[in-house]
Amino acid sequence: MDQFIQQFLTGLSIGSILLLVAIGLSIIYGAMGIINLAHGEFVMLGAYAAWFLQVQFGMGLLTSLVPIFLLVAAFGWLIERFVLSFLNNRPLDTILATWGVGIMLQQAVRLTAGGELRYVKMPEALSNSTDILGVQISLYRVFLLVASLVLFAATWLLMNRTTVGMKLRAIIQDRSVAASFGVNARRIYGLTFAYGAGLAGLAGALVSPLKSVSPEMGTGYVIDAFMVVVLGGVQSLVGTVASAFILGELSGVIAFLQNDTVAKAIVLLAIVVLIRFRPQGMFATRVRA
Amino acid sequence: MMQPKSIDPISRHRPSAELVAILLVCALVIVAPVLLNNDYLLNKVARYLVLGMLAMSLSLSWGYAGILNLGQAMSFGLGSYAMAMTLKLKTVPVHTGPQGLPDFMVWNNVTQLPWFWWPFESQTFAIFAGMAIPAAVAAALGWFMFRGRITGVYVAIITLAAMVVLNLVIIDQQQYTGGFNGITDLAQLELFGIAFDAYGRSTYYLVAICMTGALLGAYAFTRTKAGLIIQAIRDHESRVRYFGYDVGAYQIAAFALSAAIAGLAGMLYTIVMEFASPTFLGVQLSLSVVVWCAVGGRQSLLGALLGAILVAGVQGALSESATFLETWTLVMGGLFVLIVLFLPKGLAGLVSSLWTLARQRSFRPFRSLHRIGQTEGGA
Numbered sequence: 001m002d003q004f005i006q007q008f009l010t011g012l013s014i015g016s017i018l019l020l021v022a023i024g025l026s027i028i029y030g031a032m033g034i035i036n037l038a039h040g041e042f043v044m045l046g047a048y049a050a051w052f053l054q055v056q057f058g059m060g061l062l063t064s065l066v067p068i069f070l071l072v073a074a075f076g077w078l079i080e081r082f083v084l085s086f087l088n089n090r091p092l093d094t095i096l097a098t099w100g101v102g103i104m105l106q107q108a109v110r111l112t113a114g115g116e117l118r119y120v121k122m123p124e125a126l127s128n129s130t131d132i133l134g135v136q137i138s139l140y141r142v143f144l145l146v147a148s149l150v151l152f153a154a155t156w157l158l159m160n161r162t163t164v165g166m167k168l169r170a171i172i173q174d175r176s177v178a179a180s181f182g183v184n185a186r187r188i189y190g191l192t193f194a195y196g197a198g199l200a201g202l203a204g205a206l207v208s209p210l211k212s213v214s215p216e217m218g219t220g221y222v223i224d225a226f227m228v229v230v231l232g233g234v235q236s237l238v239g240t241v242a243s244a245f246i247l248g249e250l251s252g253v254i255a256f257l258q259n260d261t262v263a264k265a266i267v268l269l270a271i272v273v274l275i276r277f278r279p280q281g282m283f284a285t286r287v288r289a
Numbered sequence: 290m291m292q293p294k295s296i297d298p299i300s301r302h303r304p305s306a307e308l309v310a311i312l313l314v315c316a317l318v319i320v321a322p323v324l325l326n327n328d329y330l331l332n333k334v335a336r337y338l339v340l341g342m343l344a345m346s347l348s349l350s351w352g353y354a355g356i357l358n359l360g361q362a363m364s365f366g367l368g369s370y371a372m373a374m375t376l377k378l379k380t381v382p383v384h385t386g387p388q389g390l391p392d393f394m395v396w397n398n399v400t401q402l403p404w405f406w407w408p409f410e411s412q413t414f415a416i417f418a419g420m421a422i423p424a425a426v427a428a429a430l431g432w433f434m435f436r437g438r439i440t441g442v443y444v445a446i447i448t449l450a451a452m453v454v455l456n457l458v459i460i461d462q463q464q465y466t467g468g469f470n471g472i473t474d475l476a477q478l479e480l481f482g483i484a485f486d487a488y489g490r491s492t493y494y495l496v497a498i499c500m501t502g503a504l505l506g507a508y509a510f511t512r513t514k515a516g517l518i519i520q521a522i523r524d525h526e527s528r529v530r531y532f533g534y535d536v537g538a539y540q541i542a543a544f545a546l547s548a549a550i551a552g553l554a555g556m557l558y559t560i561v562m563e564f565a566s567p568t569f570l571g572v573q574l575s576l577s578v579v580v581w582c583a584v585g586g587r588q589s590l591l592g593a594l595l596g597a598i599l600v601a602g603v604q605g606a607l608s609e610s611a612t613f614l615e616t617w618t619l620v621m622g623g624l625f626v627l628i629v630l631f632l633p634k635g636l637a638g639l640v641s642s643l644w645t646l647a648r649q650r651s652f653r654p655f656r657s658l659h660r661i662g663q664t665e666g667g668a
Binding site for chain 2: 230264
């Protein structure tokens with residue numbers, strides 16, 4: 001029983017990290033039809049920003065979260081403004097452009113910060129373990145779970161309860177009609193991309209104490225996060241949450257029985273089979289071309 | 290999403306210029322050893338030709354069929370491993386364990402040759418498998434994707450993910466695959482009594498002939514009816530579907546053909562480099578292939594091939610100095626973004642539009658003279 005709970009909690013923890021990384025990707029893809037292959041590099045930037053702020057200014061992880069979000073979001077805005085907005089009707093080319101941007105970011109970080117692994121300290125208050133149902137679990141992992149759910153809730157509110165969100169949803173439904181009602185699509189796209197990038201940066205900062213920080217760390221994340229989006233279905237935030245935790249639990253169990261690599265391979269195979277029969281994802285209620 | 294794209298006047302009308310260019314390049318490739326009397330240089334050129342072939346295979350699936358395969362290096366790596374496995378089993382016993390067991394298996398306490406290595410005792414099988422396995426994997430992946438009517442962006446990510454996962458599996462299963470180090474210390478390939486030394490002319494000619502064959506074959510394929518249908522699918526998928534064509538089947542076929550060519554290139558790469566490594570199916574290489582294709586021109590087989598030789602050649606020339614190499618990745622990323630933004634058809638597109646422009650210019654005087662003559666005659 002203990003083992004079962006332990007396993008379940010591990011899965012939850014993996015799922016919360018997946019969710020953190022996937023929300024931004026999902027928002028950007030759902031809203032703009034852009035697969036942002038630089039997403040992993042935004043995650044990496046967030047992690048490096050956390051490391052930099054800690055080493056240079058001695059800032060704690062929690063206090064540096066807001067500046068990191070703003071920093072990476074601003075960066076995302078620039079990318080949208082000066083690269084992606086040129087590619088309005090060429091969705092397949094956005095994937096290439098973001099890939100190119102990602103490679104540049106990776107190399108730029110490698111050149112400036114060095115290729116070696118960096119480590120970010122965990123906040124003091126969260127470095128202990130706690131006892132849940134008789135199982136020891138690190139407080140930080142609990143914090144991550146809460147943080148991922150809070151970010152999800154914030155995103156949901158932003159999308160569904162604010163004017164900006166409403167405008168975004170209008171653009172998703174029909175860009176030209178929305179524009180004729182006076183919605184500035186370019187501005188909204190810029191903001192959306194910035195928000196998605198900012199979320200990626202936050203995700204990077206939040207996972208940085210658990211994983212070592214390196215220029216290549218992004219590649220794995222973007223693929224995992226994309227799996228979450230495919231499984232959850234585009235334009236379905238709730239689907240993203242559900243699939244993040246399903247994949248988290250699944251990876252946790254397979255990794256326990258076999259190892260991480262086998263878990264990744266099996267999850268990928270399952271998703272490839274799934275898209276044959278439900279290309280719109282598990283949780284999407286409607287599909288728009 | 291379904292904006293009518295600017296339709297390229299499909300190449301059937303202007304075959305001559307491109308075919309002439311292809312034949313010229315092929316001829317140049319065949320006579321190159323006469324001009325280059327340096328084994329090291331010859332090996333280098335052979336390497337670039339193989340990479341060019343890989344880029345050409347991506348152009349077939351991306352430029353012609355509209356299937357952006359970000360994991361093209363997966364097929365390349367599979368081919369490369371197939372060749373490396375059979376050559377490993379042929380190495381002289383010094384490098385191997387008892388019963389011809391590859392050395393890395395001995396180090397990993399594997400006592401018996403695993404079952405999937407058995408058929409590679411036969412070189413004929415390996416050469417067949419080097420193309421058939423990538424093609425079969427692509428066809429299976431394609432069946433799931435194209436039968437599920439997955440669109441461009443999804444295909445790109447799924448192929449990328451498949452490659453990354455296979456790469457992880459190969460590194461992880463060290464006892465059977467050589468893991469991170471790959472498969473090294475290979476025997477030389479022997480075909481029809483000819484030994485293919487990586488630095489010898491025979492290898493260069495093997496590469497040159499395979500490349501020429503693949504290029505001409507792929508070019509011929511794009512001219513067949515199936516080739517035209519594939520281009521039609523790229524331009525307007527549903528319209529082709531309404532005509533009653535089985536779109537998925539054509540896409541799967543193009544995808545598998547492209548994978549088979551990439552597999553052949555992978556096999557040649559093992560012969561030229563004398564090892565196989567997980568980096569052959571790494572993200573880095575796969576990205577490079579896409580960049581080469583984009584630079585050279587994704588919708589031109591020859592353009593992609595030359596793009597690969599050009600970019601890889603420049604990279605090779607710069608790689609003498611380590612700092613240059615590091616900035617190079619940065620430059621390449623930037624170049625790639627710029628090309629995607631402003632020159633989507635790559636250098637081949639540029640050449641082709643300059644060519645039409647030049648021809649229009651040179652023909653205009655005649656045409657107008659002709660017209661003047663007509664009006665005068667009429668008056």
